Every structure is written in structure tokens, then in C-alpha cells.
Amino acid sequence: MLNTRGLALEVRLSAYLDGELGDQERKELDDLLTRSDEARHILDTLKSGSAFGNTAFDDFLKDPVPLNVVRRIKQGSASVSPATERVVEARTSAARTKIWPRALAASLALLLVGGTAGYIIGSKQVIDIAPAQTATAVSRGWLDEIADYHRIYASQRDHMVELDSDEKPQIESWLNASVGVPFRIPDLANRGLAFQGARLLVVQGKPVAQLMYRDQEGDVIGFCFLRNTENTTVTDPKEDIRDDLALISWKKPGASFVIVGPSSDASLQTIAADIAQDI
DSSP, rough: OBOOOOOOOOHHHHHHHOOOOOOHHHHHHHHHHHHHHHHHHHHHHHHHHHHHHHHHHHHHHHHOOOOHHHHHTTTOOOOOOOHHHHHHHOOOOOGGOOHHHHHHHHHHHHHHHHHHHHHHHHHHHHHHHHHHHHHHHHOOOHHHHHHHHHHHHHHHOSOSSEEGGGGGGHHHHOOOOOOOOOOOOOGGGGGGGGEEEEEEEETTTTEEEEEEEOTTTEEEEEEEEETTTTSSOOOOOEEETTTTTEEEEEEEEEEEEEEEEEEOTTHHHHHHHHHHHHH
């Protein structure tokens, strides 16, 4: 069985679809699929691609095999290639005639048509792809950067945080002044999370507080927030998936918040709801 933890969600779901995962990892993805629309959409896309490939292969197998190939197979010829023979069979006896003048004319015509078609198709691809790339660049928001930061710092053993957990008063005063969002460090011990410390990030030119916790299995959970004066309403926690990470984000007037951790952790929603109620 494969172990796909830490890989892109598309890779994990492909292995899930092929039945190549162990029971524990399969259960993790089952839980993720029940709560994530994005994960279900990726799985449906993979299923559609698999079904299309199977149909195309079945159609190929249904193509009639030329009679001479059948006879040679029955005679035990070892050099028979049905796929190649189908191509050869399609050639007509007209090849025995003098075809050079017609071949030259056809080649020139195909060159002209092919060049024109290639230009049109190439132009269309440039027109279609450029807006998509622009949209991707624009849509990359602070959550994407938080996910990148989390992957880097969660893997650090000795330098995961700037200030350790035993410096809570300094952390609160430092981040309150730096970020501009009043807060107290959430106590998540009842959720099985031990506070590890904090650091200061910069996302889209703004200071962001990052509080780090570790669960009983050793996974790192991050709680990040930044000042955002454009926020004027309160929103409920919403889940986003970035490959192997889940991000539960919400807003309050003047600030944005997010919990980030392994996408297989079903408790992130509850943790986010607890913090959103208290902070």
C-alpha cells in the first residue's frame, strides 16, 4: 500500500481512487471528502478522466481486425502487430501508381492548411491561457502565503518559533503592538493541543501573527491573524484546501483569522469555532 501523506491532494485522491491506500489513510480521505467541496470536485474530475480513458480503450479494442491478420494469428506468426496492421491495411493499391505529382501538390496544400490551422490554434491558446494565468496570480491571496509559511516552519525542529511558549506575556505584548489586533493566546489544551510559541510573518506587506501548537500525534497546528480595516462584518469559519493542508478562515471587523493544519484533521473546524467565539 502507498503512503501519500504530504503529497498534493490530486495525487492522494488518485491513489484513493485506484485502491492503493491503507485503511487509515483511506479513512482520513473519506473524512475529508465528507466535509470538503473542493476535494469532492477533484475526485469527480479524476473519475471522469478515468472513465474517458477506459471508454477510449474499449472502443479501440472493438475496432475490426483485418482478415489477413486473423489468419496470420491462427497460423502462429510471431511478428503480427494488430495495431500496425490496421494502419497498413488502410493503405490502398493506388500506391502502385505514379503518385509523385499528386503527393507534391498534397504536401504543399497540407503545409498551407496546417500552418494556418496551427497559427489559429496557437493564437487561441495564447488568448485562452493568458487570462487563466492572470486570474491565478490575482486569486492567490493571503491564505496561499499562510499555507507556504506553515509548510516551512512546521517542519523546523529547533527554530519553529521566534519566542517559546514560556514567554507568553512577551508574545502577547509584542504581537499586539506589531500586528495591531488585540488578543490573548488561546488555551487549546482541552483540544489536545500544546502551545509551542509564536513568530511574526509578513504577508502581502502586512504583519501577521502566527501562534504554533502541536497535537498529541506530533502534527503542527497554526493560528494566524492580521489587521484588515476593510473587514466590517463577521463571517463564519470557512474551509479551504491547499494540497495536504486545510485552512479554516473567518473575519471580524478590523481583522482576519485562520487555523491551518493537516487536511486529514477533522477537528480543525471545531478548534476554529472555539477560537472565533472567544477572541
